[in-house]
Amino acid sequence: MADRAKLWSVSALAREFGLTAQALRFYEARGLLHPRRQDGARVYDYRDHARLRLIQKFRRLGFSLEQIGEYLAQYRAGRPNAAQFRLGLARIEARLAELRQMRRELDETITELEAMHEDAQARLRCACHNAA
Template sequence: MPETFTITQLSEEFSITPRAIRFYEDQHLLTPAREGMNRVYSYRDRGRLKLILRGKRLGFSLAEIKEFLDLYDADHTQVEQLRQLRLAVASRVAQLESQLSDLMVTLDELRDIEAQVLSALATKSVEATG
């Protein structure tokens, strides 16, 4: 694996746009070096981008992701980072479980409405489709 990467290489590898990568730079999540006008991303930048995208996929805000990354930079033992990550993960799990519960209630209500509509159509001798 190369020691440095271009914005094009990273955008292709992670299936995101160069604009997204520049946005993460604007948010101070990535700090590539410069060679003239070109951005040069290190293996560390690549790792940070991977963590940013994973955090977003898991539903963490960019502020939360930045906090995790900053903790890593401040404490190379990673103890505080791991503690904060555990708390954030537990909170996210609780939030998702609550959303799942709400979704299950909504699905039950929609299925009930659908059954009522089908029953009403059947009493009118009308097919549901059409």
């Protein structure tokens, strides 16, 4: 967990997460990060650090920035209630269903390509034998 007293500059936080400064500013413009100003420069605290970790995790899982923003808003508003947890759970279940469907489609495509590959190899072997 990030040190609660630590502050990160735009460049330091971007470097730590492998992002650009523009990406951090984009997340800020979308209301996902809330840096404060210190001596005229943006600085990010441990909350921003934790939010950015969640943003990246949710992005990898395929959630939209809008969905991520809604999730983060639940925690900015205070302790989430049961309805908010149910909403989050429903979104996770929907994403799982999408990913499972994608996996089924990928498995079908792989099976078809493997069959095509075997057929092409057999035809090549046959063509080579006929040419000899």
